[in-house]
Structures are given as structure tokens and as C-alpha cells.
Amino acid sequence: MRKLNLSRILIAALLISGFCFLLPETVSAAGWGSVTGRFVYDGEVPKPVVQRAKGDPTVKDPTVCAAMEHLNNDLVINSENKGIANVFMYMRRAKDVHPDLKESKEKSIVFDQKGCTFEPHALVVRTDQKVIVKSGDPVAHNTHTFPLKNQAVNFILAPNDREGKEVENVIPEILPMQVKCDIHPWMTAYWFVVDHPYAVVSDKDGKFTIENLPAGKNDFRIWQERAGYLDRKFTVNIKPGETVDMGEVKFKPSQFETK
Structure with a gap:
């Protein structure tokens, strides 16, 4: 009877230790990957609007605030490559976060x-x-x-x-x-x-990159101050160990028209 009990205990211990050994591999099997791309204005780039002219005496504190010309910054488009700056791309909620990114x-x-x-x-x-x-x-x-x-x-x-x-x-x-x-x-x-950690702002060329995302389908929202939501469900299929390049993500001029 004692031998039988010892055998059962030994088998149970091996199963538990085996499960604990396999668990980290099961978690890491999901993997992590990244996404990159560029937000692009799909049309003729509008002429920049002057917000404050250089030396304008009607501007408050003109020696500082009008020391140089300033353009409107509610829609910043690179005239050379049509990249849209200051576009927010973000995951609404994140269920899985890479261990290295849990804290800033x-x-x-x-x-x-x-x-x-x-x-x-x-x-x-x-x-x-x-x-x-x-x-x-x-x-x-x-x-x-x-x-x-x-x-x-x-x-x-x-x-x-x-x-x-x-x-x-x-x-x-x-x-x-x-x-x-x-x-x-x-x-x-x-x-x-x-x-x-899964939120980013596009740079002066409209480029964005989000790293160490959980593998699988991830949904993002894309928002810009003049347009509001440009896309409420921008889906990216992340592959383990890879960077998915979305290329040019284009938005039409009509999406930026003020209502």
C-alpha cells in the first residue's frame, strides 16, 4: 500500500513539475512583433495658413510671439512626401503587455x-x-x-x-x-x-512604429485633432518576431474638412 501511495505521489509530482516547466513556453509561444507605416494625405497638399505673421503688432506679446512667422498646426502635412504629422494611433485597451513595457x-x-x-x-x-x-x-x-x-x-x-x-x-x-x-x-x-505602451504619434514624415505587440490581430484607433476619428478599427495582424509594414496609410482631404 505504501509503495502504491509513493508511486501516485511521484507521478503527481512529475505531472505538476512538468506543467510548471511547460507553462512559460505556452505563454511565450504567443510571441511579440511590431508594426510600422506612414500616414499620408491622399490629395494635393493645401497651402499652409499663416497663424501669426512676423512682426504683427496686433499679436499679444509680439516681440516674443511674433518674432517669426508661425503656421497653423492643426493639420501639418509634409509637402515633400505628403506625410501627416501629429496623428495618434492607439490601442483602446491592452490585455497583454510585453514584460519589458509594463512600466515606463x-x-x-x-x-x-x-x-x-x-x-x-x-x-x-x-x-x-x-x-x-x-x-x-x-x-x-x-x-x-x-x-x-x-x-x-x-x-x-x-x-x-x-x-x-x-x-x-x-x-x-x-x-x-x-x-x-x-x-x-x-x-x-x-x-x-x-x-x-501601445500608443504613438506620427512624426514629421507621417511615420509611426509600435513595438512589442502581442502576436495576432490587434485593433487600433486613429485620431487627428481636425478630423477626429480617421479610423475606429484599424486592424493589424502581428506576426511573432516580425515587423509588419503597413506601407502608406492614406486619408482623403474630405476627412479633414471642418464641419
């Missing part, structure tokens, strides 16, 4: 103000990151956020404040939120707060 490596992001313009204009920030709002201008600004879920902030930033003030957003947002300077009303930017 950079715990703070700088949001600056130069020439009465916010830099960067479009920003992805995770809930475990702080935004350090600074100013390189010799005039006062204020930073006013308009979140849907987080606590709004509205504070004055002294001239040439390079130490800055910290802003936390601990709840993921549904959409990118507008950020304004009420002193200089043309100053706008957009922050998108997420609780995962």
Missing part, C-alpha cells in the same frame, strides 16, 4: 513652450509618467488642460521657468485632450493619457 522607462516627459508655441504639439503620456511643463519664453504663460476623466489643471508659468511644474494624469483617457494657454489663445496642444 522614462518617468517624466518635458512639455515646453518656445516662441509662444507648445512643444511637442502632440504627446502620448502614460499614467505612470509625469509631464514637466516648462517655458523658454520671457513672457508668462498658463497651462490649462481639458481632460474627460482626470483632474483638470490651470496654472501660470513664470517667464523662463526651466524648473517647471509637474502634472499627473492617473486615469487613462478615451480621447486625446486639448491643452491651451488662455493668455495666448492660439496656443493649443494635445495629450493622450494611456495605461499601456
Whole structure:
């Protein structure tokens, strides 16, 4: 009887240890991959609109804010390759996150103000990151956020404040939120707060890359400040160990027409 019990215990132990040994392989079998591509304006590039002319005396704080010509930045298109900048591409929710990306490596992001313009204009920030709002201008600004879920902030930033003030957003947002300077009303930017790493903003050439995505079908949303949603379900089939190149993802001019 004792021998029989010992045999059963030994078999059970081997099964359990075997299961534990196989489990990591089962998890990693899903694999991880990346996606890249470029957002492109599918039409004739519109002529840029001047927001502030150089030396315009009607602009508030003209020696700083009109020291050079500034163009509208609600739709930035590269005239050489038709790439659309400042387009948000993001996963609405992330069930699986790569182990290396569960926490942000950079715990703070700088949001600056130069020439009465916010830099960067479009920003992805995770809930475990702080935004350090600074100013390189010799005039006062204020930073006013308009979140849907987080606590709004509205504070004055002294001239040439390079130490800055910290802003936390601990709840993921549904959409990118507008950020304004009420002193200089043309100053706008957009922050998108997420609780995962799978969100990106296209660069000056319209290029985007999201790395270490779970293998399989992943759905993304594509949003731009003038157009709103450009695509509510942009599906990418990620292959383990590979980078899927979506090529040129084109959007028609009509999608950017203001209603």
C-alpha cells in the first residue's frame, strides 16, 4: 500500500513539475512583433495658413510671439512626401503587455513652450509618467488642460521657468485632450493619457512604429485633432518576431474638412 501511495505521489509530482516547466513556453509561444507605416494625405497638399505673421503688432506679446512667422498646426502635412504629422494611433485597451513595457522607462516627459508655441504639439503620456511643463519664453504663460476623466489643471508659468511644474494624469483617457494657454489663445496642444505602451504619434514624415505587440490581430484607433476619428478599427495582424509594414496609410482631404 505504501509503495502504491509513493508511486501516485511521484507521478503527481512529475505531472505538476512538468506543467510548471511547460507553462512559460505556452505563454511565450504567443510571441511579440511590431508594426510600422506612414500616414499620408491622399490629395494635393493645401497651402499652409499663416497663424501669426512676423512682426504683427496686433499679436499679444509680439516681440516674443511674433518674432517669426508661425503656421497653423492643426493639420501639418509634409509637402515633400505628403506625410501627416501629429496623428495618434492607439490601442483602446491592452490585455497583454510585453514584460519589458509594463512600466515606463522614462518617468517624466518635458512639455515646453518656445516662441509662444507648445512643444511637442502632440504627446502620448502614460499614467505612470509625469509631464514637466516648462517655458523658454520671457513672457508668462498658463497651462490649462481639458481632460474627460482626470483632474483638470490651470496654472501660470513664470517667464523662463526651466524648473517647471509637474502634472499627473492617473486615469487613462478615451480621447486625446486639448491643452491651451488662455493668455495666448492660439496656443493649443494635445495629450493622450494611456495605461499601456501601445500608443504613438506620427512624426514629421507621417511615420509611426509600435513595438512589442502581442502576436495576432490587434485593433487600433486613429485620431487627428481636425478630423477626429480617421479610423475606429484599424486592424493589424502581428506576426511573432516580425515587423509588419503597413506601407502608406492614406486619408482623403474630405476627412479633414471642418464641419
